[in-house]
Amino acid sequence: MNPTIPSIAAREAEVIAEFQLADGDWELETELLIDQGNLLEPMDPALKTEATRVHGCVSQVWLHARLEEGRMHLWADSDSHLTKGIIALLIRVLNFQKPADIVQTELRFIEEIGLKHLLTSQRQGGLAAMVKKINAEASRYTPNA
Amino acid sequence: MLLNTAVAFDVNRIRADFPALHQSINQKPLVYLDNGATAHKPQCVIETTKQFYAHGNSNVHRGIHTLSQHATNAYETARKTIRRFLNAPSEEEIILTSGTTMSCNLVAHSFGEAFLKTGDVVLVSEMEHHANIVPWQLIAARKGATVKAIPITDNGTIDLDVYRSFLTESVRLVSLIHVSNMLGTINPIHEMIQMAHEQGILVMVDGAQSAPHLPIDIQALDADFFTFSGHKVFGPTGTGVLFGKKHLLEQMPPFFGGGDMIRTVSFDETTFNVLPHKFEAGTPNIAGFLGLDAALNYVMEVGFDGIEAHEQQLFAYAHAQLRAIDGLTLYGPSTDKAPVFSFMVQHIHPFDLGTLLDKQGIAVRTGHHCTQPLHRRFGLSGSVRASFTFYNTLEEVDALVHGIQKARRFF
Numbered sequence: 001m002n003p004t005i006p007s008i009a010a011r012e013a014e015v016i017a018e019f020q021l022a023d024g025d026w027e028l029e030t031e032l033l034i035d036q037g038n039l040l041e042p043m044d045p046a047l048k049t050e051a052t053r054v055h056g057c058v059s060q061v062w063l064h065a066r067l068e069e070g071r072m073h074l075w076a077d078s079d080s081h082l083t084k085g086i087i088a089l090l091i092r093v094l095n096f097q098k099p100a101d102i103v104q105t106e107l108r109f110i111e112e113i114g115l116k117h118l119l120t121s122q123r124q125g126g127l128a129a130m131v132k133k134i135n136a137e138a139s140r141y142t143p144n145a
Numbered sequence: 146m147l148l149n150t151a152v153a154f155d156v157n158r159i160r161a162d163f164p165a166l167h168q169s170i171n172q173k174p175l176v177y178l179d180n181g182a183t184a185h186k187p188q189c190v191i192e193t194t195k196q197f198y199a200h201g202n203s204n205v206h207r208g209i210h211t212l213s214q215h216a217t218n219a220y221e222t223a224r225k226t227i228r229r230f231l232n233a234p235s236e237e238e239i240i241l242t243s244g245t246t247m248s249c250n251l252v253a254h255s256f257g258e259a260f261l262k263t264g265d266v267v268l269v270s271e272m273e274h275h276a277n278i279v280p281w282q283l284i285a286a287r288k289g290a291t292v293k294a295i296p297i298t299d300n301g302t303i304d305l306d307v308y309r310s311f312l313t314e315s316v317r318l319v320s321l322i323h324v325s326n327m328l329g330t331i332n333p334i335h336e337m338i339q340m341a342h343e344q345g346i347l348v349m350v351d352g353a354q355s356a357p358h359l360p361i362d363i364q365a366l367d368a369d370f371f372t373f374s375g376h377k378v379f380g381p382t383g384t385g386v387l388f389g390k391k392h393l394l395e396q397m398p399p400f401f402g403g404g405d406m407i408r409t410v411s412f413d414e415t416t417f418n419v420l421p422h423k424f425e426a427g428t429p430n431i432a433g434f435l436g437l438d439a440a441l442n443y444v445m446e447v448g449f450d451g452i453e454a455h456e457q458q459l460f461a462y463a464h465a466q467l468r469a470i471d472g473l474t475l476y477g478p479s480t481d482k483a484p485v486f487s488f489m490v491q492h493i494h495p496f497d498l499g500t501l502l503d504k505q506g507i508a509v510r511t512g513h514h515c516t517q518p519l520h521r522r523f524g525l526s527g528s529v530r531a532s533f534t535f536y537n538t539l540e541e542v543d544a545l546v547h548g549i550q551k552a553r554r555f556f
């Protein structure tokens with residue numbers, strides 16, 4: 001494993017630890033989430049096309065994935081700050097990982113940090129759509145997946 | 146429990162009748178401002194449906210046995226109450242449906258089948274709910290007719306001169322929203338019906354958002370069709386009403402076929418039941434209509450005088466408070482409207498605002514509220530809507546304003 005890139009599990013643990021500090025306080029969780037979104041690397045507006053659009057989200061979401069040197073590079077954006085925060089977390093955990101690792105991972109941080117409390121059922125559907133899209137992109141580069 | 150009409154309007158007494166209002170959401174007292182989507186039910190409605198299932202359960206118009214007779218009587222009593230609620234001329238003209246959506250589909254398909262021809266126009270407005278657009282598009286496509294929309298002003302109203310210019314020879318029917326579910330605009334429906342009738346054009350009215358707020362007098366309005374949803378008038382979900390003038394309903398073919406709507410069935414020829422049963426196939430939502438009966442009686446006991454006065458107070462206060470919020474844009478007219486507010490707050494996505502209000506126990510609607518063309522008209526893809534009703538309080542207006550201020554601080 002590339003020593004400079006922590007594993008998906010390590011990244012998840014990091015995110016979980018940060019959110020545990022909020023201790024279920026929705027105001028702190030909201031601030032954390034919005035901060036995550038603000039830290040997200042901007043997505044090239046030219047990449048915001050119908051092809052990168054994630055359907056099934058209540059807000060507009062775009063996700064672009066590319067394989068570079070055997071690792072998935074992800075860019076995403078949304079017109080909703082909260083959604084953008086969620087995407088930012090997903091990207092933080094999954095960026096630069098190997099497609100096979102992404103496909104094989106069952107993400108646990110969403111459940112663990114209680115993000116679902118912050119999400120309406122519509123948003124949960126959107127989140128599932130995003131995860132599905134990342135997985136679909138990763139599968140394209142994973143033989144036998 | 147029914148209120149005595151002699152008693153002055155007392156919002157706290159009314160609130161005591163609605164159990165769902167007394168709960169906490171996310172550890173905060175519920176502030177329910179999504180009445181435009183569906184309204185909560187008073188205890189008498191809940192009790193009535195419960196009693197039906199516990200003791201009265203039986204099918205209607207079928208059995209000779211006692212329970213069936215009782216169920217039939219109660220169901221037909223609901224129809225009488227609905228007639229009274231609308232001041233409709235007769236019970237034959239009251240069709241019980243599952244909601245406004247079904248009523249619109251029924252009229253579009255049945256009226257359309259009987260009366261629409263190639264080249265005809267069905268006129269709607271830019272502020273219609275999808276339920277009053279899509280059924281017309283479906284039948285128009287089959288009949289070679291077209292659906293045209295009357296544009297609205299920047300203020301969210303219909304200019305009557307513009308409306309008049311759309312009442313041309315080829316228009317067969319106008320189908321209009323009475324009160325806008327996004328803007329709260331109260332259309333001058335009486336005048337609009339008269340103007341259409343002068344040209345020999347029929348009018349259908351979508352009263353889904355007017356029935357909970359305004360007294361309806363079908364005979365004074367002279368509407369040819371009028372519909373509303375039971376669940377928005379404090380009754381059970383899955384109940385709706387369609388009024389249609391008898392001479393029109395008689396000329397229209399059934400929409401659904403099945404039990405109850407027939408007189409005789411054979412493989413050579415089937416004859417249909419009389420009005421209103423011709424349009425009511427199959428076992429209806431019996432418990433629901435008994436509940437709707439209780440709901441309409443409740444509303445009539447509270448009385449529209451008290452309801453309108455209280456809602457105007459809510460409207461005036463909420464309008465002033467919301468307008469004072471920096472960066473908040475309200476859509477729709479600023480006077481003479483129902484207490485329904487759609488708005489945007491600068492730099493906050495409507496879904497984010499809805500989510501952060503929900504965290505504070507405040508229920509609002511976010512999205513396009515089934516009015517995409519209307520949102521597009523204002524350059525929006527969605528908005529936040531707070532819709533009040535007579536059990537809401539001035540304190541709840543304060544809670545909303547405080548909730549919005551709090552949400553803003555995150556951005």
Ligand SMILES: Cc1ncc(COP(=O)(O)O)c(C=O)c1O
Pocket residue numbers: 181182243244245246247274276277322324325326351353354374515
């Ligand atoms: C103006 C208007 N028309 C039609 C409908 C559809 O009503 P229902 O969903 O009860 O059939 C609604 C409900 O949202 C409405 O507000």
